[in-house]
Amino acid sequence: MRPATTLLALTAAAAFGGFAATAVNELLDNRAQAASAAVAPAPAASTTLPAAVAGALPAAVDGQPLPSLAPMLQRAMPAVVSVHTQQRVRVRNPFFDDPFFRRMFPQVPQERINESLGSGVIIDAQRGYVLTNHHVIEGADDVSVSLADGRTLKAEFLGSDRDTDVALIRIPAENLTELPLADSGRLQVGDYVVAIGNPFGLSQTVTSGIVSAVGRSGIRGLGYQNFIQTDASINPGNSGGALVNLRGELVGINTASLNPQGSMAGNIGLGLAIPTNLARDVVQQLVTTGEVRRGTLGVETQALDARLARSLGLEEGQQGALVARVYEGSGAAAAGLRAGDVIVEAGGQRIGNPLALHNYEGLQPVGAKVPLQVLRDGRTVALTATLREQPRSLDGGGVDPRLAGAKLAELPEAQRQQRGRGVLVESVASGSRAAANGLRAGDIITATTAGAVEDLPGLRASLAQPPRQLVLLIVRGNVQGRLPMQ
Template sequence: MKRSTGTLLALTAAAAFGGFAATALNELMDNRAQAMPAAPAPAAAVPAIASTALPAAVDGQPLPSLAPMLRRVMPAVVSIHTKQRVAVRNPFFDDPFFRRLFPQVPQERINESLGSGVIIDAARGYVLTNHHVVEGADDVSVTLADGRTLKAEFLGSDADTDVALIRIPAENLTGLPLGDSGQLQVGDYVVAIGNPFGLSQTVTSGIVSAVGRSGIRGLGYQNFIQTDASINPGNSGGALVNLRGELVGINTASLNPRGSMAGNIGLGLAIPSNLARDVVHQLVTTGEVRRGTLGVDTQALDARLVRTLGLADGQQGALVTRVHAGSGAAAAGVRPGDVVVEAGGQRISDPLSLHNFEGLQQVGSKVPLVVLRDGKRVDLQATLREQPRAVDGSAVDPRLSGARLAELPESQRQARLRGVLVEAVESGSRAARSGLRKGDLIIASSAGSFDDLASFRSTLAEPPQRLVLRIVRGNVQGDLVMQ
């Protein structure tokens, strides 16, 4: 039968962050169906052709199939639907006259999105997904493979690793066992399951292309599994499973430098199950994620520093410029001038890779370090200690009283931004009277150079007589003299 040629609809995506409204897809499919003319009737009868089927086995061996494993696994993968109420800003409606004249104009809109999730504990109803799938949502509902839709309870999330945990009140759930992602090797077969473009229960397969992938701008702490299994919008939060049906990763993003016009190019990223397991454990037991830190400031090596330190040409690592008092690094014997080249068995090529390693370790972790000191290898053992993510300005310097200072979001730090975020400022406080505002980014000060909150506090251990802060507010940079 001759078919009329239809238009090929390319559904690809540059990054699988957030959901994708299924209604848009339905409209596109409806429009396409209306545009398709009916197939003409055959002019004459066509002789019947004997049908054939694939054999169940070849040479006594059954044909391989993922179907038995997927029948067990797919009921554990769910669709997540979120709604967020967003205020509509219209300057005309600041005037009471216009509000009375047009009372029916909506003052808010509802943003809806779709994502995926994985049931990891059927008894408790725990569903693992991405932080960016549920971020800012006012309502979260979960649709199961059997068609049930349930309102979900938010238990906690960690933006820096993009992991979130929600709970659904339901019985007869299917949970997915967490595998050991540390055993994955390049070349292992994996299967991605999710709801791309609102198409529920979609399966794609591929191999592990890389493990421990990092250095990707705009994402948080990074230790990704890279796979060539297709990951598209709506797959976020879905399952990456091995051939035993164990959860080895949470699908989170796809890389596409050319954007959606390039189509799927086989660069998908998933959060390792071992990392997700640690985050979930902390969220369930403490309600928050606490991370350990060495307590050092570092800088990148360049050719001049390599020569000055007497290192081999091309040597990589993180040069220690400051060791914070009372830190795990100080207790381990790390000194300024040391070059960290290995931490926990992982190669350290620059300060960002060391920072990324630290951020993935729990408080109290014992970490073997390899440093170069005077050109010679020195092996050390450090115990990571907790670094507060935010502090009151009064604890740093009295002139910052009333301000709440915080670390930058990890996505910005991985984009190589440096500084300290002003999280809040109390009205009428000393910091407010000096001109500090919520959302300001402090990038320099008269007390000395710094990269993050810890080093900012270190520079103010001996307060300068005159404290000047260089801040970025919006796209404007300027200096504030703190009174």
């Protein structure tokens, strides 16, 4: 009878354990949903859970104290803050245009307040510098920071870089704790790391894991990429928080979690963080100039397919970025790069395609000297190019008179990751020639009569000899069309 009794007891215990786990998961899901809604009401009733009974662990084993992260976290956690933003959004309601409606219903709100929560890291206690993500504070009218000691302070915006998702704000406070910045270039796969932040609007939360990969790129829609990948849980609200090593040094800024099923599906151990070496360079430029200037080789490249590889006498499966054009006066031209060269390595990093080269360029400062390995006439050639400044915007009239009144800009990297190439029409002056020709702000120029448009230098180079008839291939919303320019 004893074996049967034992089996029944184990079966009952397993059934109860499954029920308890289900109850706990449902409760946490409800709390997460409530935390993510800015004005969600508190639940009317709470679920009562049975108290868990756990045996106490000994303080030491064989005379050695048990390892713990607590001493390090006591030093690091006060430097991680909660970032709260508010954005005023005007409510568009056609009834507001009616004076009678406004007189009858004067209390109807004509704007709403969007609120969001994220995290940040104090990196300079004396100056009050707080590092966070661009997407945490993007479009915010008011930004406030809550410290671990309970103080809440209004923050001053110093600058941000959309393409690397880094932002810098400042708080006027004393007795702050900062995190020292480590050399993220020394991180190796397998190193232990700890993520600190405020997920789902909860107070400070710590998760731990290892470095799963370094130099992660090729992820659509995330701008310039050189991410640290970790299996430490990173959830909504962790954005802008700290990824630290076991010495309590900042190695990364948590920015995203890869989950194809959405954030409420649970953590699947694919978190991304911006390495501190990259963030340090961005912060230095934001503090000194208020903006980020990037270097470029000055080449137009295309993917190397099997047909092109055969025509160049390359081995089947050879990867790289095929140089289609070298812009006059560029760093690439000065280095001796030619059309037909295949760039296979830049700065010691393997280049498998044009996107990899573009991503590498975008992470380098103006004036950087970049060693290149290129394939030319069946042999490998070593070159060194000095990157020159990448133009941020152009006056359309300076490119072609038919574009006068349009301000042209590079595509934000998130859009470039999705669309691949093109030039953004940032604004169009009312009554200008560009406006009369039908060009609108937000249009993306992907080609002209003179050929495909890769970026601003490519557009300018292709229209160096203005065509008699200029037709633009543009994308407006999700519609592609042709626009003749008179």
